[in-house]
Amino acid sequence: MKPLDFGANGINGSVDQSGRIIALNFYHPEHGYVTLTSADPFPDDQRYDVAAVRAYRKSLAELEGFGVQFDVPIQSVHSENRMAAPRYRHYL
Secondary structure, eight states: OOOEEEEETTEEEEEOTTSOEEEEEEEETTTEEEEEESSOOOOGGGTTOHHHHHHHHHHHTTSOOBSOOOSSOOOEEEEEEETTEEEEEEEO
């Protein structure tokens, strides 16, 4: 399962299947585009290599996100795509 992307009002990012943050991005007027993430930076020399971009993007799904998490393991995850708002249901 790949990360779920979100965004609105100049803030965007990705969360893992547990809802933990993989990346949070926003524009800062003094510092430019700011990204908070646990992922290694993507190599600039591979920016237009479609296979490399897809492999990197796929690897993001394997990262552990940061933020709030459940105390007990998640037993299963059900995802559904309702119009423009995908939704994950977690079963403990």
